[in-house]
Amino acid sequence: MRPVVLERLMRYYRYLSEVTARKNIDTITSAQLGATLHIDPTQVRKDFGAIGLMGISRVGYEVCEVCRAIRLVFGFDRPYPAILVGAGHLGKALLSYPGFVRYGLRFIAAFDNDPSKVGLTEAGLKVQGIRSMKPFVRKNNIKMAVLTTPVSVSQTITDRLVSAGIQAIWNFSPTRLTVPEGVLIRNEHISLGLAQVAYHLNALRTEENGELPTLDQPCDEPCRPEDL
Amino acid sequence: MRPVVLERLMRYYRYLSEVTARKNIDTITSAQLGATLHIDPTQVRKDFGAIGLMGISRVGYEVCEVCRAIRLVFGFDRPYPAILVGAGHLGKALLSYPGFVRYGLRFIAAFDNDPSKVGLTEAGLKVQGIRSMKPFVRKNNIKMAVLTTPVSVSQTITDRLVSAGIQAIWNFSPTRLTVPEGVLIRNEHISLGLAQVAYHLNALRTEENGELPTLDQPCDEPCRPEDL
Numbered sequence: 001m002r003p004v005v006l007e008r009l010m011r012y013y014r015y016l017s018e019v020t021a022r023k024n025i026d027t028i029t030s031a032q033l034g035a036t037l038h039i040d041p042t043q044v045r046k047d048f049g050a051i052g053l054m055g056i057s058r059v060g061y062e063v064c065e066v067c068r069a070i071r072l073v074f075g076f077d078r079p080y081p082a083i084l085v086g087a088g089h090l091g092k093a094l095l096s097y098p099g100f101v102r103y104g105l106r107f108i109a110a111f112d113n114d115p116s117k118v119g120l121t122e123a124g125l126k127v128q129g130i131r132s133m134k135p136f137v138r139k140n141n142i143k144m145a146v147l148t149t150p151v152s153v154s155q156t157i158t159d160r161l162v163s164a165g166i167q168a169i170w171n172f173s174p175t176r177l178t179v180p181e182g183v184l185i186r187n188e189h190i191s192l193g194l195a196q197v198a199y200h201l202n203a204l205r206t207e208e209n210g211e212l213p214t215l216d217q218p219c220d221e222p223c224r225p226e227d228l
Numbered sequence: 229m230r231p232v233v234l235e236r237l238m239r240y241y242r243y244l245s246e247v248t249a250r251k252n253i254d255t256i257t258s259a260q261l262g263a264t265l266h267i268d269p270t271q272v273r274k275d276f277g278a279i280g281l282m283g284i285s286r287v288g289y290e291v292c293e294v295c296r297a298i299r300l301v302f303g304f305d306r307p308y309p310a311i312l313v314g315a316g317h318l319g320k321a322l323l324s325y326p327g328f329v330r331y332g333l334r335f336i337a338a339f340d341n342d343p344s345k346v347g348l349t350e351a352g353l354k355v356q357g358i359r360s361m362k363p364f365v366r367k368n369n370i371k372m373a374v375l376t377t378p379v380s381v382s383q384t385i386t387d388r389l390v391s392a393g394i395q396a397i398w399n400f401s402p403t404r405l406t407v408p409e410g411v412l413i414r415n416e417h418i419s420l421g422l423a424q425v426a427y428h429l430n431a432l433r434t435e436e437n438g439e440l441p442t443l444d445q446p447c448d449e450p451c452r453p454e455d456l
Contacts, residue, residue: 010423014402018379075430093321103419104426151246168425174242184428186421191331193414195238195302197396198332200412202303
């Protein structure tokens with residue numbers, strides 16, 4: 001299934017699980033759903049048909065059935081045990097976020113190479129040294145890893161993960177990773193989104209104040225790497 | 229400047245600030261940078277030219293100059309005071325992440341409508357009641373807001389923020405928001421990335437086990453909304 005289809009399925013899922021929690025809605029038509037999410041109703045019916053759902057004329061689809069069918073496509077009901085590599089600020093935030101289990105991710109171990117972090121308990125998991133990572137992944141047949149390491153070590157860690165059997169990496173480390181075919185890398189560049197927000201505000205500020213960026217001053221600031 | 233250009237600038241920036249922190253590199257050529265980031269060197273020179281940078285033949289660009297020019301484009305050196313709305317798990321994680329200040333964001337206040345959260349101190353900021361939000365934004369001339377509210381209230385909060393003068397919203401609430409022209413919304417759907425990872429693994433599992441999704445069992449699970 002193509003990413004663009006998966007994305008639409010997720011939009012249906014989020015909306016339907018949200019709306020049914022608030023209101024007592026049992027059924028929804030493709031027209032209603034399409035209008036709310038700005039998706040062509042024909043597309044909605046096509047997407048639903050592709051995952052085995054049949055609507056009833058003028059009644060629509062059972063909301064609960066739709067949610068369940070989408071959960072089956074993604075495997076949300078059988079969360080994957082996953083490991084976190086890199087127990088910095090972002091790593092700890094991800095570990096302690098309870099919402100991921102709904103989307104198929106359950107952290108069962110965390111690793112870091114910083115001796116001051118190893119042994120600490122974060123969100124109920126004891127941070128282990130990076131040397132334990134590979135044997136742990138092999139022994140427990142782990143397929144999913146979440147990466148929040150500094151860029152300088154991300155590729156090395158990735159190679160080790162893949163050689164231990166990892167098949168999918170959710171990468172928050174701001175770098176491009178190389179993996180063999182068949183292994184999935186999903187990159188999340190949160191700072192990229194922030195940068196676009198900052199650019200918009202900076203452009204407004206520059207417009208209002210008539211200030212123009214200048215490179216005249218000497219460059220005395222060090223370039224600081226991203227801190228994860 | 230188009231988002232795709234901004235994205236490339238950010239890729240240069242992240243790589244150069246990372247690499248200079250590790251190695252003692254003062255200059256880089258467009259060929260070197262292009263090869264590393266898989267970007268055409270001609271494109272690199274064009275992007276750099278557009279932000280006022282001139283390379284020297286066979287020497288390349290001063291890394292420090294490039295970083296500084298990019299910071300100027302985004303306004304990274306003059307971080308925007310921003311407010312957080314929604315002090316749940318994700319909100320708290322964002323508040324306590326120190327890396328955002330490098331990308332132009334500095335939290336100066338946090339708001340929530342949950343009485344059990346109001347008054348608590350998170351990452352050095354006291355969580356304020358939602359009623360204080362609008363006067364605070366007006367009084368302090370705040371332009372940026374980060375939204376991690378439940379979907380059911382996100383649009384109402386957005387309307388209030390915009391009417392108080394907010395010009396850019398970094399939205400982590402998994403819903404589409406409507407704003408007047410000139411106000412920027414940047415949506416971050418973290419769970420979408422996770423869903424794609426889960427889909428990949430689920431497809432592999434189904435392939436390996438010969439299991440096919442089935443809708444035969446009755447639907448007895450409630451649909452749960454996303455928990456932020």
